[in-house]
Amino acid sequence: MSGSLWMPPGSRPETLPVIPRQRAAPGWARPDPLDELAARLDDFTAAAVHPDEIAALLESDGLSDDQIRERYGVKNSFALAEELYERTERRYPEPEGLPHDPWRAGLIGCLLRGLLFALPGLGYVLGAPLLAGPRDASGLPPATLSLLAGALVGWTWNQGLAHRAYVWLGLGDRAAARRTLLLGAPAGALLGTLIASAVAGTSGTTAIAFAAGQSCYLGAATVLLVMGRERTLLVALLPMAAGAVLALSEPVPDTAGLVLLPASLVAVALLALHEVAPAIRAPKGLGVRRTTGHRLSASLPYALFGLATGVLVLCTAVEDTLAGERHSALAPAAVALTLSMGPAEWLLYRFRSGTLTGLRSTSTARAFRRATMRTAGRCLAAYLAALLGLVLATSAVWPGTPQITGVRLAGLLLLGVVLWTGLLLQSFGAVLGTAAICCTAALAQTLALLTHTGSPHWSAPIVHGTAALAQATLVCVLLGRATAHR
Structure with a gap:
């Protein structure tokens, strides 16, 4: 499927072919002028996707309307173009060389982002001895509620915040993106700390301090990820991650958490501050661009999506915690789902690339819909296979x-289906x-968990x-149309 080419009357670019002139054959039997014209323009009309392309030629x-009426017996150029379009069988030549694919993405880079999303979870391994104590009335380990509340606010x-910054980056205004992150990241960290403190109860100052560090990390990491500093963030987290992996295999001193956790947090915060420092040093008003329609409310649905998916993941993790014997039982389900975001991101790119192939290789709306659904099914199956492997491994x-x-x-x-189809729909707006x-779904699962229904x-x-079925239906309805992929 190609986009139609419209050319206003009177214009004539060099790319349009010139209609060849032929002398009439001698003798009393002259061929049909329309057949003759159709034969001369066969290559062009066969590749046209709409009669208006032929009319433009x-x-x-x-050719004036009077000449067209006299020579071909139709009223104007549009009628003649429709006649030629109907007489010619459609043929779409393949482009020379490989077509440009803007959706190619490296698997390693996507896996790195998934690893970066999961590595902070290892901080809870180092922090577990600092938060040791009897379970609370709900059966959860100490400080769990305050940490969950702070995490949900941060997500x-x-x-x-990331959506708003990405919009500025898409408009080419890197300075505005930095200003957005400079103001938004500290505000989010403060809000997360306040909410975590409000629900801390008798958890103590250690739990509040841990929740505050968690909120600060989420804000600083958002800055680095939005600005494309994944490798920098990975380097800052490596010491903490190494200590946590060691703690999983053998006991380590409690002081390891007191040293490695603040060290990683300070490193990430300083790197984020360095990234947004140009916005601090820039003169007020320099490089400011204003774009109509770029409202704060436009980022609200993305924030709600982050909240809902965070609740669904944490509900799954809380179920495991209630069933387990140790505080670390909170981690496996959440770690597997978080790590799977790397393959999920890469498969989103593969889907977009596959739909471009579908646009080129199909000639009807029904054929394109079938090709798109096959591509979506293959990508979803690949994601679920990756998630299954991660769940079993963790x-x-x-x-x-x-x-x-x-x-x-x-x-x-099924939660994996919800997450991947949600990210797919979100990527298309x-x-x-x-x-x-x-x-x-998050509200229903939370109520079921709180009331122990069944x-x-x-x-x-x-x-x-239920949520997976609803979102799969949305994918079929919204993304099966070629116009959604233009």
């Missing part, structure tokens, strides 16, 4: 992990629909399956 050659705020190496049952595994995989579905492990497949 006729008008650019100087929600920073998802919206459960095998993580101490205190509850046994993986078929119901629990089904719930995790259909964020309102997926945010509404995910928020409804078995918590059975509620997850039902809620996740």
